[in-house]
Amino acid sequence: MGDYIKELGEKALIIADPIVKELFLADLESGLEELDYEIEFFNGECSKVEIERLKEKAAAKNAEMIIGMGGGKTLDTSKAVAHYSELPVCSYCTYYCSYRCSLQCTICNLYRRGSF
Secondary structure, three states, X not given: OHHHHHHHOOEEEEEXXXXXXXXXXXXXXXXXXXXXXEEEEOOOOOOHHHHHHHHHHHHHHOOOEEEEEEXXXXXXXXXXXXXXXXXXXXXXXXXXXXXXXXXHOOOOOOOEOOEO
């Protein structure tokens, strides 16, 4: 993965579903050896509060890119954080994509207490 994204920068904030830690953390770490990154786990809802929290993390890290890893809400949140931080975003979907998949869209859905 590192070879494909190194042109975007050297520092990244990875926004990941908690399942990524269980299933893919070892592979992720070996694939990003040359990248200075921090992993922040997604809190479950693509909301203004979560976007702001992660935007602050990206700023504190001096991130040059956002990497989203997970399902639709995680990828939506990653895209919004990148947009408001004016950073490029890479999305890695961890489930089979349907026609409504966040990976295929440039927009994101924001939620308030579980509803649009």
